[in-house]
Amino acid sequence: MGLDEIDTPYTAIDLARLQTNLERHRLRCQTQAIAFRPHAKTHKIPELAKLQLEHGAIGITLATIGEAEVFVDAGIDDIFLAYPLWLTPHKADRLGALTKNARITIGVDSVASLENSAQTLGATSVEFMIEIDSGHHRSGTSPNDVLAIAQALADHGLTFAGVFTYPGHSYNPEVKDQASIDEVEALTTACDALESAGFEVKVKSGGSTPSSQTTSDYLSETRAGVYTLGDAQQLELGTCGLDDIALSVITTVVSKRGDTVIVDAGSKIMAADKAPWATGHGRVLANIDARITAMSEHHATVVYPDEHSAPALGELIQVVPNHVCNAVNLVDQVAVIEDGGIVQWWSVAARGKNS
Template identity: 35%
Template sequence: MDRKGKSIYHLDTPTLLLDIDKLKENINEMAAFAKMQGISLRPHIKTHKSIEIAKLQLEAGAVGVTTAKIGEAEVMAAGGMKDILIAYPISSEMKMKRLIGLMEDGVDLKISVDHVQQVEWLDAFFEQTSYTLQVWIKVNSGLNRCGVEPGDEVVQLARKVVNSASLKLGGIFTHAGHSYGAKSIEEIEQIGLQEARMVVESAEACEKEGIPIPVRSVGSTPTYKIAGQVKGITEVRPGNAAFFDAIQVGLGVTSFDKCALTLLASVVGVYQGSRVVLDTGSKSLCLDKGAHGNQSVSGFGHVVGHPELTIERLSEEHGVAIVNGETSLSLNDKVLVIPNHACTVANQFEEYVVHQNGVVVDVWKVDARGKVQ
C-alpha cells in the first residue's frame, strides 16, 4: 500500500513516525557544533539504526559512524559506510573473524580495547592475517561500565598496543553515560567537563611517553556540547541527538518540539473518564523511565497535546493512561506519543514512516534492527 501523500492520521497504529524537518534540523545542529569547534563528528547509529539517516549525517559533515555491535557495523558497511568505530569490547575469535570480513570490504575499521588480555588476543589473531587493526582505548570517565581508569592505566595499555605486531593505536575515547543519571543541568556540565579532561589528560600522559594519540573522542548526547569545547578534544559522538526523546527533555537537554520521533497510537478504550487505553504497550514504547538511577520522566511516554494524560503503566500491547481532570479523547481517536527512550523504541519497528507537516513523504527501513551480536 502506497502511503505517500497521506495524512499520518490515516495510518494504522501503532506506527513509528519520523518528522523529516526536525531530524534534519537536529543533524545539522550536531554538524554545525562540530564545525564551529573545528572537531570531527562521528555520530552513533545505535539510536536510529538506519542507512538513510546515516547518509544524511555524512552529507552534513560527519567523518564516519559509531556502532555498538559488529552486526550494526556490517549493516552500515553494506549501506556504503567506510569509516566505522565499533565502540564495544571485542575479544572472541568468532567476532574477530567478522572484523576481517568488514576489512575485506574496505572498511576503515576501529574497535574498542580496555584490557591487556584483549590486546594480546587481538594481536595474536591479526598477526596471522595481512591486516593491521586500529584500536582505540576506552577510558572509564565515571559510568563504571567498560573502560580502563584514566592516566597510568591508559598509558600501560597504550604501551601494550604500540608494542604489538598487528595493532595500531588510533585514539582514546569515552562515553559519559552517567550523565543520564544527573539531577540538574549543572551536574551534566560537570560530567561533560570531567569526561573531556579524563580523555585529554590520558592522551597527554601517553604523549609524554612518546605515544602519539591522534584522536581524543567523547560522546553522550547530554554532554557533547560541553565536552566538545574542551581544548584537546578532537571528536564528538552523539547518538540520541538525531531524534531526542522525553528523557532528554526531562534532563533539560532539549524540548518536546525538537523531538523528531513519535509513535502514532489509537485510543482503544475510555473508562469512566478516568482511564484511557492506547494500543502502544511495552512492545512498542518499552519500559524506560530514565537511566542510571534517574527517573527523569513521568509515565511511559509524552502524549502530545494532552497534558491531562499520564501513561501510568504498560502491558505488552496496552498503554494505560490516567486522566487528570477531563479529556476530549474518545474511542478510535489517534494521538502522537514521544517515547521516553528513542533508541530502544526504534529497535522495535521495521520501518520509519517519514512525514513532513503531518503528510507522509517516504518510508525508511530500520536497517540494523535487532542486530545485537
C-alpha cells in the same frame, strides 16, 4: 498517504524535525570546534546515517560487528565500534572482511583483550582506540593505566588511533554537566601519560547527547547519537524541547474515562525503559503536561491534565518513548512523515544485529 491510513500502532519520524536536529548539531559542533561521529545504534537506519554524513559527520559509531556489516553494505566506509570486543576466530574473520570496504576502528580497555585481538586478527588494518573510564564505570581502563595497553599495541605492530570515553553518567540529571568536566579530566590524564611516553594521540573521542551543550573542545570528536530523534528522557533532562522530538509512535485511543485514556501502543513497540528520575513511561507529543502513567505489553495508560484536554475515542495521538534507541529496535521499519503525511518507509536494517 495519511497517518490514519495505516493500522496503529506504528513508529514514525518527522522528516522536517529530523533535518532541523541534524543541522543544529552540525552548527553546535562547528561552534565547539569538534568533529562528530554520531552513534547510529540510536536508529540503526542506513538512510538516516547517510543524512548525518551529508550534514558533516566524519563517520559513524556503532556497537556490534553485525551493525557494521549492515552499514558497510549500505556504502558507509568509516566506522568505530566503541566498545571492547572479545574476538573469536569467526568474529575476527568478519572484521577482516569489513576492512576490505571500510576503515574499521575498535575499542580496547585491557592488555588481555588486546592480546586476544592480536592473536585472532593477525596482520590487520583494524585500528584501535583505548577506552578510558571517566565516571560511568561500565567498561574502560583507569586513565592512569593506559601505557601498558599502548605499549602492547606497539609491540604487536597494531595501529593506535587515540583514546575515547563515554560520559554515561550524564544521564543522571544531578551530574549531567559535571560529566563533561569528568571526561576532559580523565582524557587529559591519559593523554598526558601517553604523550610523555612518546605516543601520538590523534583522536580524543567522547560526548553524549545529554552533555552535548557542555562538551569541551579538548575533544577532537563527539559521538552523541540521540540528538537526531530525541525522546522523553532527553525532554526531561532539558536536552531538547517537545517540538524537537522527531520520533513518535502513532497510536489510537481505545478506551477513555475522564482525564485518562488507554492507547493501543505498549512496551512491545515503545520499550519499557523508565529511569528512576523519569516522571512517567513516556510523553505525548501534542501535550507537554500529559504523562504515560502505566505500560502494558500492548497498551498504555495516558493521563491528561483534565477531561477536556483528553482525546476522544478513536483519535490518533503521537506518544514519545522514554528511550528512543530501544524503541526503534522493536520495529522492522519506520514511517517517514512530511507535511502531515507518510512519504516513505525506512527499514531498521540493523535491528537485532546484536553480535
